[in-house]
Amino acid sequence: MGWLSQSLNSSIGKKFVMAVTGISLILFLIIHLLNNLSMYLGPETYTALVKSLDGIKPLIRVIELVLALVFVFHIFNGVRLWLENKKARPGKYAVNGSVKNSTLFSRTMIQTGSIIFIFLVIHLNTMWYSFNFGEAHATHDYYYFVAEAFNSNIIYSLFYIFAMIVLGFHLNHGFQSAFQTFGWNHKKYFPLIEKIGFLYSLVMAIGFASIPVYFLFFYGGN
Numbered sequence: 720m721g722w723l724s725q726s727l728n729s730s731i732g733k734k735f736v737m738a739v740t741g742i743s744l745i746l747f748l749i750i751h752l753l754n755n756l757s758m759y760l761g762p763e764t765y766t767a768l769v770k771s772l773d774g775i776k777p778l779i780r781v782i783e784l785v786l787a788l789v790f791v792f793h794i795f796n797g798v799r800l801w802l803e804n805k806k807a808r809p810g811k812y813a814v815n816g817s818v819k820n821s822t823l824f825s826r827t828m829i830q831t832g833s834i835i836f837i838f839l840v841i842h843l844n845t846m847w848y849s850f851n852f853g854e855a856h857a858t859h860d861y862y863y864f865v866a867e868a869f870n871s872n873i874i875y876s877l878f879y880i881f882a883m884i885v886l887g888f889h890l891n892h893g894f895q896s897a898f899q900t901f902g903w904n905h906k907k908y909f910p911l912i913e914k915i916g917f918l919y920s921l922v923m924a925i926g927f928a929s930i931p932v933y934f935l936f937f938y939g940g941n
């Protein structure tokens with residue numbers, strides 16, 4: 720197993736882990752967004768959908784565990800790469816005019832990632848906990864729980880919206896960066912990957928943020 724940890728600890732290995740975990744999270748977000756958008760189909764549909772997942776609870780638990788590991792690897796490696804970069808360039812962007820070769824999105828991956836991490840902790844503590852063990856689990860009123868959570872707490876909703884914009888920033892660089900790591904940086908096709916990445920980030924940010932916006936401003940309470 721020495722070869723495995725050696726490969727994963729090399730610079731290329733760490734970038735590879737970032738790309739694989741990043742793409743896994745990108746795919747997970749698509750499924751998560753589709754699930755969230757089903758709220759627009761109304762309380763009955765959404766609650767029925769969440770209840771139907773009860774039938775495959777053991778599978779859901781395994782998926783959650785894998786997802787938690789993916790997040791841990793992604794965050795751990797991201798922080799390590801950031802620390803290494805900092806050590807290699809103590810003069811912050813002073814070397815080789817790297818500001819010119821980078822974008823605001825690429826330079827702020829650790830900051831946007833940290834905000835997403837804080838969001839994640841709060842999100843798990845409110846939504847995930849309540850759906851699995853708390854109030855929403857007890858009442859089975861999943862739709863109303865979410866509606867009330869956003870409708871009754873403007874600070875929570877605004878932070879959620881802010882975090883989704885930040886997520887869009889992280890994804891805008893992350894998407895193309897992952898493809899670059901896999902070697903898909905052909906001069907001819909890379910602009911297309913950048914465009915798809917931008918579109919994906921926009922759809923994710925607007926799609927996720929639209930739910931608190933809806934419940935904050937357009938929800939009548941019944």
Ligand code: HEM
Pocket residue numbers: 734737738739740741742744745748793794797798800801828829831832833835836889890892893894896897898900
């Ligand atoms: C749903 C959440 C997230 C998604 C979808 C996501 C996605 C990605 C993707 C696709 C990349 C590009 C990987 C590559 O360069 O090959 C990336 C890079 C990065 N992510 Fe995330 N990420 C998420 C959450 C986080 C969190 C919570 C952190 C916490 C610190 C984080 C920190 C980083 C850092 C520092 C990088 C840049 C690494 C480097 O290349 O130097 N990410 N992310």
